[in-house]
Amino acid sequence: MSWSFLKRFEGLVHPFGDAGGESDIRRVGALEPLPREANRFIWHFAAQAKWPFVALLVTGALTGIVEAALYAGVGWVVDALERSSPQSLFADHGLLLLGLAVMTLFARTAVLFGATVLEQQVLVPSFYNRIRWQSYRRLMDQSYTFFQNDFAGRISQKVQQVGEATGDFIITLLQTFWSFITFAVLTVAILGAMDPWMGAVLALWTLGYAWIVRELLPRIRRTGRAAADARSVVAGRVVDSFTNILSVKLFDTERRQDAFVRDGFAHSLEATRAMTRAISAVRVAVSILNGLMMTAIGAIAVLSWRAGGMSAGDVATALGLILRLNQMSGWMMFNINGLVRNYGTIQDAVATVSAPPALTDARDAEALPRAEGRIEYRGVSFHYGKGGGIIDDFSLLIRPGEKVGLVGRSGSGKTTLVNLLLRLYAVEGGAILVDGRDIATVTQASLRAQIGVVTQDTSLLHRSIRDNIAYGRPDATEGEIEAAARRANALDFIAELRDPHGRSGFDAHVGERGIKLSGGQRQRIAIARVLLKNAPILVLDEATAALDSEVEAAINENLDAMMEGKTVIAIAHRLSTIAHLERLVVIDRGRIVEDGAHAELVRAGGLYARLWARQSGGFIASGAAAE
Template sequence: MMDRFLQRFENVLDPFEDDAGSGEDGVYRTGHLRPLPAETNAFIWHFALQAKGPLIGLLIAGGLTGGIEAVLFTGVGWLVDALGHSTPETLVSDHFWLIAGLLFVTLIGRAALLFASSVLEEQVISPSFYNRIRWQSYRRLMEQAYSFFQNDFGGRLAQKVQQVGMATGDFITTILQTFWSFVTFIFLTVTILGAIDWRMALVLVLWVAGYVWIVRNLLPKIREYGRASADARSIVSGRVVDSFTNILSVKLFDSSRQEDAFVKDGFVYLVDMTRRSTRAITEVRTVVALLNGFMMSGVGVIAVMGWQAGSVTAGGVATALGLVLRLNQMSGWMMFNINGLVRNYGTIQDAVATITRLPTLIDAPDARPLVPAKGAIRYEDVTFHYGKGGGVIDHLSLDIRPGEKVGLVGRSGAGKTTLVNLLLRLYDLEGGRILIDGQDIAGVTQHSLRAAIGVVTQDTSLLHRSIRDNIAFGKPEAEEDDVVLAAERANAEDFIPSLRDPKGRTGYDAHVGERGIKLSGGQRQRIAIARVLLKNAPILVLDEATSALDSEVEAAIQENLVRMMEGKTVIAIAHRLSTIAAMDRLIVLDKGAIVEEGSHEDLLAKNGLYASLWRRQSGGFLFTESAAEAESAAAE
């Protein structure tokens, strides 16, 4: 029953609310989500405004909590005085409303306030608000260009998303609830003690000044170490995840345990930053203990002296001592929370620097969906150097007719994959433009562009989900029969039924492990081919699509690949030239330029670079002395 009651409060905040970032036509545009503020205070305020109602409620509850604390200790003093002015027989009748009021505040008022505060924090704010911060941070990172993820650890980025949600939520709730309750208690304590004896209030004012001095002068060091520690934790997380993700390479090649040394280096940095932070915390705790000793001694001496002089009642002494003892307890606890605030602030600063970075590759403000028609592709004077200032692609122009099957050939680094990546707009051009059916790809939405192109790459990575989900990833609305048909056409039906994961899921329900590690290279490639077959895009890119397949399996699905290419514009990259020799046209690249083009027979007759590459492969993968002599003779 209580669960059902509390569930009513869990939907006050939507944990996945965000700006849609859509244009007037309702089409989502990559890079057009509202940017998150890059300044830390503005970042925190941005999210606080998204939950202002519940947070104002938490602020009120925090203030009332501090007020009830002060009232209870003051009530103890009133009760002591009441005991001194009444007999056991007349105590209740003489002070009924005082006793009843204290009982009500203790039994009902305090419990009701703590319940309301707990509901606000635990049901309304903690799950939904914290997750909203994570969700919006995740979405901003997903808006980043492909190159952004190439330059960082995936685990490090994931850690920042997790940390920023927790740190921002904790920072806000601690200020509104814990810190504000503490400030309210201090204000009421100064007021109450000032009414008893102004000198006690003066001691508290001096104590507050000392406390503020500590916060302003000693805690910044903790904040800086907190930020460094957060970055160190992200580095450690990134390195550990990188080791686990590439565990096979580590097992096969790391005989000298250099990976352990690499990860240990991250841990060493984390331990060093943590030790510096804890040294600063010990310094602060020591100063606070001395300051609290001065405060308690000062108030205690003045209270007792006042009682001796007859200006302070026994109840007043009890009130004063109770309040300062509670204040001592709260101040130590509050300093711990302030340390947490400072560390959380440092964590937010560290994460904000990454999460709020503006995407470098975005859709144009007036971008429209690509309307694929026949699949004509045109490279016009394209230049791209990965920002290096030279090499790769220089002023390249190429026309691919609708439905034409084109093979890209060249030595490693000639620019074959770069041309494909530019077509997919994983990078922005430095010069020229690329057109699909007359539409400049820089002026269409990235989502619609990539929806029109099916890609099978050499390095096939699958998602740690079911076989079914991986095949249907490019077409989530696909029916079960369509998924099965795609798997059959990719010759994957022979192994899928026998799959079983550690949780007992079998066949199409079996999960494949991180990056598809539970499958062989050939099995992963066949799932990737099935995914492209199901997507059925008008343009097809095959980047070493059958490289992970053995000859028997490759021959078995070759017919289906040919059928898949029917009616589509195809760009195929292969180092095994025999796999693309039957293409309509071969484009030979060297140092980012087209040096030859034509059919397989035409290029062999030209006896140029392609013929040289062909002779090397047809004579074996090793460039033997006999092959060199044959090439030299042919050149003569």
């Protein structure tokens, strides 16, 4: 069998499709959330590959029919051997033997081939990926707060788990479970026709099996969900340790992080043990039930043969069927355990991947055209849902092209005001307007396209230097990327970069969050990225704090040029870096307390003057709280 033949089936399910056939990753606006209830979630995805699943249902039924027919055929062969001599066997029963050979060689092989191709080529790679992809896309629509409130590793684990669990659940249900049901029904029909007592025993066995499924399996479902959640917590804590490895090595001399992760492993271990105890109880119950069934059927068959009610072939059929039924029921119970565990995993995961976004575009939101740069905070209030503090009834007008510095102690609300402008959070009261339009009425993507941001805590993607600089403008030419790096005073260190895979210069990869670069180098890449984006509004939040004085001076020359013609909001604790701006707005506890140029504010003798006087080496004394 050629690989190319199998590849033909691999495109029947689109691995990056969506419910409505949408597969364009550049789609603007949030997608419809996924169903939050596990059954609806499963059906939502099953409906997206309905014809492969219908085919899987058919092959599952055919598998059960072929299995039962083959065991019945054993009885027919035994009777044929008993009735014929070796010389007349083929003359008397040639068609029967030929039919069984064709069924074994061709029909059984064709059914198993069809089931295998449907599962392994059509569904497992593409369908599982489709679920993960759609889950990932919905999570990317979540608000900034959503990711602040959870472990990145835990969220990513949910995406991986839900794809496999949902796919396994549907495939097991339609293929394995349905095949078993078909075989069991035919077994009851065949043995019931041979002897009503055997039919009665199998009917009682069916009731016992149903009782186990109803009474004992829910415990596996509950413990399976708890175990899945515990595993995702462990993944989150482990990833958190690796992501923050430098802080762990520098500050965790008593191995507290190990204890924290060990506690997660211990909780996961206990949850897993609770699940395995439930599984053991089910397996023991099935073993006892099957033992009673096989003993009863075997006794009835032998006694009926002694009484002349059954032939030797009938006994062989009966014993073969119940032995296979015993094997399949144990195997099926194992798969039912898997079904229940997967269902618990789906229940656990949908709570995360199907959560509706807390911040979305308005239904009739329009794209914001290139901005002139007029920004107005109009009676804005925001408290991070705490009911007080931070920003209260804040109003501020920034004219197009104006350069404004926000000044205040740590925790006064400066960065919060910028995050509200970027709509990383939604205002709780009032409105923010850009060019006279409420930012809540325009798409988030078009709003952020108008704003270039450089923050103190710069994290880069684990990609090449080139990709990171061009991230906000992917259509930039090589010359434009290089020019932005030169203006950010980054060309010299970029030329010397080389990663472990031998890539160098602009091709070198920077590591997770840019860990392979120094803080100053990351900052220069971030500045180059904003220079290249060339947005009409510029936000500088401690943009040069990670740089040494010489590099800062070199970059500030380019920043002055970059700010030309743009509306600028700059935040800096080091007042010397923003004192030259035409306007400084002093904020205290979310309110404006002073507004003016540097010289005016120093003469006024207010909060700004005290902050300026208190600086040592250009830094503000530490405030009461981190922003």
